[in-house]
Amino acid sequence: MYSTYIARQAILDRNSKTIGYELLFRDSSENTFPEIDPDVASSKLVIQNHLLGDIKAISLGKLAFIxxxxxxxxxxxxxxxxxxxIVIELVGHITATDRLIKIIKYYSEKGYKIALTEYDLDTKWDALFPYLSIIKVDIESVNPKRLQPVIERIKPFNIKLAAEKVETNYQLQSLAEVGFNFYQGFFYHEPEILEGQTLAPFKTQMLNLISETFNIPLNYDAIADIISHDVNLTVGLLKMVNNVATSTKVEITSLKQATAYLGEDKLKQFVTILALSKLTTDKTNEVSRQALITAKLMTAIATNQPFAEISDFAFITGLLSAIEVILSMPISEIVKTMPLASPIERALVSHDGLLGELLELTTNYITGTDDHIEPLIERYSLDAEFIHKEFVEASRWCQELGF
Known part of the structure; x- marks a missing residue:
């Protein structure tokens, strides 16, 4: 058996809603597949390494692009x-041979969605158009302005265009005007920073709420005070207490009593989901999901001895790892508004320290940056299969939360 990694990248529509994930398969530390035909290596990994049972969890119930x-x-x-x-992504094809056309027709007639990748605008691919659902275009290799003739040719077949390696909001807007339907890459890059931008008081309040929940020991008075300033937070807290108290009748007389009744673990979960959802917009839903998964996976990895000393900080660090994208502000400015412990602040701003390395390991694992994963796994004697299992569990947890 070979140790494997799995990563994914979101694919979004024009409204920034996630429609699916491209699943990225990784191999052993030698970056090879010994005694495995390279043409079937990826699919053997799909079959042998959990996906048959876990594909819905990994893709959070969305389409899996394979x-x-x-x-x-x-x-x-x-x-x-x-x-x-799933969506079948065609890779490694030089031209549309008669055999490839026959194969694609076979899957199309069985109802599978098919995406052509590595598209280079050549008319040789037109023979596949009757059987395609999506054409993916690497906008670093192909100038989107050259796509107009292609758009006219695919209209009769209702094929959607997906742009890969989208890095800025300006690109997102201009590509929509060209005719692209889906986008990949935008949420995994630095946000655009607006000069002079500051946090609104409400957002600062939500960040303070998250911070307070992860202080040790918990200050229930401070948490109750923040919640009391928002009706929706108050109602949400009381509903949470009601859900927990399924077998006994609880009479809540104060918000402090409600927070204390939940206890630390459930209170952290409540605050995480409710406060993060209030910071989130349609544009950042995907980022928020990834932040939750990062937090959960960091917490799991931190149960290993090398990270035991910073395990208490793992969840909130993962949760805040994408906050600059959500708020469109530099993380160095955001942390000034939050009473964070020094290890958390250093990990978020510069990935310094043991906590910073845990954050780097986790985020690189999720996004599939192999070159940075291997040294850290080896340095801390971690089990790659354990990390994969916990990644699947974190994805399932996020899906169950309905986030």
């Missing part, structure tokens, strides 16, 4: 998956 070579398709690996749960 790469398949021609040999993978001939071996009928896509048939292992529900046609409504």
């Amino acid at each position: 790469n398949f070579t021609e040999k993978c398709l001939i071996n009928k690996y896509p048939l292992m998956f529900d046609r409504d749960s």
Whole structure:
């Protein structure tokens, strides 16, 4: 058995709603697949390493975009998956051969969605148009302005265009004008910083609420005071108490009593979801989901001895790891508004210290940056299979929360 990694990247529509994830498969520390045919290596990993049971958790109930070579398709690996749960991504094809056309037609007639990647505008691909659902365009390699003739040719087939490597909000807007339907890459890059921007009082209040919840020991008076300033937070807290107290009748006489009744673990979960949801917009829903998963995965990895001394800080650090994207402000400015412990602040701003390395390991794992994963896994003697298992569990947890 080989240790494997799995990463994913969100694919979003014009309204910044996540429609699916491209799943990225990683191999052993040697970056090779010993004694495995490279044409079927990716699909063998799909089958052998958890995806059959966990694909819905990993993709959070969205479509899973999976790469398949021609040999993978001939071996009928896509048939292992529900046609409504995946998109077949064609990779490694030089031209639309008669055999490839026949294979793609076969899967199309069975109801599978098919995406052509590495598209280079050549008319040789037109023969595949009747069977495609999506064409993915790397906008670093192809000038979007050259797509107009292609857009006219795909109209009769209702094919959607997906842009890869979108880095800025300006690109997002201009690509929509060109005719792109889906986007990939935007939420994994630095946010655009607006000069002179400051946090609104309400957002500062939500950040303070998150911070207070992770202080040791908890200050229930301070938490109750922040919650008391927002009706929705108050109602949400009382509903949470009601859900917990399923077998006994609880009479709540104060918000402090309500927070104390929940206890630390449930209170942290309540604050995490409610406060983060109030900071989130349609544009940052995906980022918030990834922040929750990062927090949960960091907490799991921190149970290993090398990170035991900073385990109490793991969850809030992961939760705040994407806050600059959510708020469109530099993290160095955001932390000034929050009473964070020094290790958390240094980890968020510059990835310094043991906590910073845990954050770097976790975020690189989720986004599939192998070069940075291996040294840290080896340095701290971590089990790659354990990390993968906890990543799946964190994804499932996030999905169950309905976030």
